Amino acid sequence: MYLEIVTPDSKIYTGEVKLVQVPGTDGSFEVLKNHAPIISTLNAGKVKIVEEDDSEKFFDISKGVIEVNRNGIILLAEKV
């Protein structure tokens, strides 16, 4: 799935990922391949992504929104 992390000041990350874990307002959740479409607001916290080659990356975000739609993920964060 294709992930984009965008903030008002820059595009932080774009690329293919295997897994995304985000701090949702109702609790942390993970997005895997073929996840159902979802829009959720996010709290401040850590975003964990696992890339195609199994390497992990972390981003600290402060509030945001995630939209998952047909294996395209857009994560809008106010600050990273």
Next chain:
Amino acid sequence: MANLKEIRTRMASVKTTRQVTSAMKMVSAAKLRKAQEAIIRIRPYAGKLHDILSNLSESLSSMEDNPYAIDRGYNRVLLVVINSNRGLCGGFNANVNKKALQLAHHEFGEQLKGGDLDVLAIGKSAFDFFTRRDFSVKNENDLYDNLDFDHVSPIAKSVMKAFTDGMYDKVYLVYNQFKNAATQILTSEQFLPIVQEENEESNSNIDYLFEPSKEEIVKELIPKSLKIQFYRAILDSNAAEHGARMTAMHKATDNATDLLKELKLHYNKARQTSITGEILEIVSGAEALNG
């Protein structure tokens, strides 16, 4: 015809002026590039946010509950006038000021008379202009020192809060939109209440899951989108300012070059006349001795 020395001093002064203007042009060009990048960077964010919001509003019928869309008539109006802290950028500042003044007189004449029109000046030029005309002005001039989202969003937030608290019933933005380095589009747009867009044909009928709930998300997203809109207007104005200054300084440099050319011609003519005069004196002096 001025004498040689006068022309020489004048030429020196024009030369230094040209140096200054061309240096300012370079600086503006560099700043313009940076400002332009900032706009280009924010565009994907603003675009994506808009996409999500429009996806959302398709599956949401009750946009009327939105506290930012309530139309309470025209009682108290806030004009947010965005221009720059510095001058030397052609008509950039004056155009915005004029437009805002015109808006105040024509659209909101009654509010103006009743003292129900406030101005939020972003940029020293707007602040000076409206203070001189006895408007009630608040200002945010320090913004341009470090222009980023963290500094802009509190201002946007306070404007939005003033609206939801009922302090203002209408908020307008007046600013220069950046088109390219030579062109700015003078824009005045309604910031609040939100103008409902005509729903375009929906092509994506996806059943989204919402977390925590649709209403919560809308409540979260709309202020965010407004803040971004505000930020974007300021970035636009910033880029436009540097573009305008670059063009103005370019013209000034050209003018200085022309002036210098003309002065050079005058100088050479004056010099030639004086040399001719001297030769004439010497020759006639020698003639007199021989004769």
